[in-house]
Amino acid sequence: MIVATFNANSIRSRIGIILDWLAEQKPDVLCVQETKVQDVDFPVEAFGDCGYEFVFRGQKKYNGVALFSRYPIEDVEFGLDSEPADEPRMITAFVNDVAIVNTYVPQGTSPDSERFQYKLDWFKRLHRYFESHFSPDEAVLWMGDLNVAMDERDVHNAKTVWGSVCYCQESIDAISDVVEWGFEDMFRKFSDEGGQYTFWDYRVRNGVERNAGWRLDYVMATAAMSAKCRRCWVDKEPRMKERPSDHTFLLAEFDD
Amino acid sequence: MIVATFNANSIRSRIGIILDWLAEQKPDVLCVQETKVQDVDFPVEAFGDCGYEFVFRGQKKYNGVALFSRYPIEDVEFGLDSEPADEPRMITAFVNDVAIVNTYVPQGTSPDSERFQYKLDWFKRLHRYFESHFSPDEAVLWMGDLNVAMDERDVHNAKTVWGSVCYCQESIDAISDVVEWGFEDMFRKFSDEGGQYTFWDYRVRNGVERNAGWRLDYVMATAAMSAKCRRCWVDKEPRMKERPSDHTFLLAEFDD
DNA sequence: GGGGGCTATG
DNA sequence: CATAGCCCCC
Numbered sequence: 001m002i003v004a005t006f007n008a009n010s011i012r013s014r015i016g017i018i019l020d021w022l023a024e025q026k027p028d029v030l031c032v033q034e035t036k037v038q039d040v041d042f043p044v045e046a047f048g049d050c051g052y053e054f055v056f057r058g059q060k061k062y063n064g065v066a067l068f069s070r071y072p073i074e075d076v077e078f079g080l081d082s083e084p085a086d087e088p089r090m091i092t093a094f095v096n097d098v099a100i101v102n103t104y105v106p107q108g109t110s111p112d113s114e115r116f117q118y119k120l121d122w123f124k125r126l127h128r129y130f131e132s133h134f135s136p137d138e139a140v141l142w143m144g145d146l147n148v149a150m151d152e153r154d155v156h157n158a159k160t161v162w163g164s165v166c167y168c169q170e171s172i173d174a175i176s177d178v179v180e181w182g183f184e185d186m187f188r189k190f191s192d193e194g195g196q197y198t199f200w201d202y203r204v205r206n207g208v209e210r211n212a213g214w215r216l217d218y219v220m221a222t223a224a225m226s227a228k229c230r231r232c233w234v235d236k237e238p239r240m241k242e243r244p245s246d247h248t249f250l251l252a253e254f255d256d
Numbered sequence: 257m258i259v260a261t262f263n264a265n266s267i268r269s270r271i272g273i274i275l276d277w278l279a280e281q282k283p284d285v286l287c288v289q290e291t292k293v294q295d296v297d298f299p300v301e302a303f304g305d306c307g308y309e310f311v312f313r314g315q316k317k318y319n320g321v322a323l324f325s326r327y328p329i330e331d332v333e334f335g336l337d338s339e340p341a342d343e344p345r346m347i348t349a350f351v352n353d354v355a356i357v358n359t360y361v362p363q364g365t366s367p368d369s370e371r372f373q374y375k376l377d378w379f380k381r382l383h384r385y386f387e388s389h390f391s392p393d394e395a396v397l398w399m400g401d402l403n404v405a406m407d408e409r410d411v412h413n414a415k416t417v418w419g420s421v422c423y424c425q426e427s428i429d430a431i432s433d434v435v436e437w438g439f440e441d442m443f444r445k446f447s448d449e450g451g452q453y454t455f456w457d458y459r460v461r462n463g464v465e466r467n468a469g470w471r472l473d474y475v476m477a478t479a480a481m482s483a484k485c486r487r488c489w490v491d492k493e494p495r496m497k498e499r500p501s502d503h504t505f506l507l508a509e510f511d512d
Numbered sequence: 513g514g515g516g517g518c519t520a521t522g
Numbered sequence: 523c524a525t526a527g528c529c530c531c532c
Contacts, residue, residue, distance in 0.1 A: 009522090010525055036526065061526050062521080107522070201522080202523040246522090246524080265532085266515050290532090292516060317516050318531070363532060403532095457532075458513040502514080502532080518529080 003029040007145040007247035011035040031102035033145045035064030057088040082125045103144040108165035123174035136182025142220040148175040153194030154215035183220035186232035186252045219252040228255040259285040263401040263503035267291040287358035289401045291320030313344040338381045359400040364421035379430035392438025398476040404431040409450030410471035439476035442488035475508040484511040
């Protein structure tokens, strides 16, 4: 089984990229974040013939998640079940008896903002979600844009960006707390490399060329799944150049 | 001498079309309307190597006119000289001793609006402009988007659109009053045909395919110029399909 | 329906 | 820098 994750930054602007990429890579599961479209406007017809089932939950302009699968998508749940009411940032479903938890973690805006506290709380709520819905010995994949670079290998210029909402002690502690519930980072399972990024800020000049990026997207696996994982890699898709996105695809392959 | 007119509906969006078209058709003069760009943002560099001189006057979002010529552009004047202050809708200049008056006549929005009265007044002011600046026995070409269909041959469905701002008695009277100062419609000099349109409303479904258009663009000539006119024709440029515009090119050829 | 412009967001 | 969404206009 091959699973993948991609922050689309508007799924309507990436229909071509996603369709081409699914046709080429043929992953079994694709988690999409930042669809930026309310459900009534989701491009259902565009994805009608691609050979994938899909579920989605979104709003106008911000957030929004989707899950594509070549196999039946079962027991779908949307969002966190704790207070306050969640934004459309999460889909939980089972594919071939593997739990897929696709999350778009809040970015946090700035360290002194309410949104940053919301981010830290969101990780806590997610931790409680895993505690109440799953056991670490089950087959669970937590995937998506987790909006944290966990160490200096995951950011371009660690010293200068230290303290920003996606690379600071509080965010690292918050995500680590969830990881410690029972996850392992599949990319790090196979590589100690730095510079393997999945996000490049549009506002950074020539960021892609200079590889001034961030590793913010993850495939996290419980022990049972980690044991089956054969590889996990970034696909810096060349077609992104046509209509460049700010994120790229991350994939992981598991034995059946 | 070949002259041409084209409502660009944003000259920045039609740079490719205009450059290609100039290179192919090689008119001596091209009048452009609806450039939709203020002078500081006019794409001067894009047109730098095309072999044409050009002058322009525009504003941010609406209106704007430009004049391209293979021969020197002399005695340039912008706009009407009567009150109230004119929008950037007109360039007068001489090319090879022929006066070229490039106008983008106000569309008029709706028959009950102030903009419609502004349109009717604009024709009156233009009439006075011709009276005070020229004599009907001079070589004058009044060209551009005149925003009036003068009879039933000039609109797709005359009975249903009668009464709209571009095809109603008041607009026809207003433009006729200017024509009667001393102009002749070069297209009608050579053809009684209907259905030879220069504009197709984007909002009309499959308007181009169904030829549900309007003839709103004209080359009007004084007697001295009319005597030299050999032909006047619409160029429904095939390349428009790439990034379709809502107007097309109208050309006229004159003996030297 | 397709231009531009403006604003907010990341 | 590149999204969305809203506005105005034709």
